[in-house]
Structures are given as C-alpha cells and as structure tokens.
Amino acid sequence: MKQLLITLTDEQHEMFTQKIQSEASKNMEHSTLTGFSITLKEAFPGMSWLTVDMNGELDLGDVDWKII
Numbered sequence: 001m002k003q004l005l006i007t008l009t010d011e012q013h014e015m016f017t018q019k020i021q022s023e024a025s026k027n028m029e030h031s032t033l034t035g036f037s038i039t040l041k042e043a044f045p046g047m048s049w050l051t052v053d054m055n056g057e058l059d060l061g062d063v064d065w066k067i068i
C-alpha cells in the first residue's frame with residue numbers, strides 16, 4: 001500500500017489544529033456535524049499548497065509532499 005506524505009511546518013500544523021478544534025467546538029455548540037476536507041493543489045512540480053475546508057477555507061500555503 002502506498003502512502004501520501006504531506007510535510008507541514010510547525011506554524012502550518014498549529015494553524016490546522018486550531019482550525020479543526022475551533023470549528024469542532026462550534027459544531028458541538030450548534031449540534032451539527034460538518035466534517036472537513038483537505039485539498040492538496042499543485043500548479044506544477046514544486047508548486048503545491050494545501051487547503052482545509054471546514055465552515056470556511058483555510059489556506060495553509062506551500063507544502064512538500066510525496067508518495068511513498
């Protein structure tokens with residue numbers, strides 16, 4: 001089985017974690033289940049970025065990734 005490995009900086013990880021926790025808290029408060037999506041976008045090799053969509057999109061910026 002292959003794996004997709006996306007490398008985040010400490011700052012990107014913190015932003016991601018805060019977004020998920022904040023929106024999950026809102027979901028609990030309003031008794032909703034929205035879920036979230038993570039999208040890896042690539043314009044061309046070496047130009048990739050990651051977005052997280054959960055009650056609004058968060059652009060995490062440039063990321064490195066590979067299939068292992």
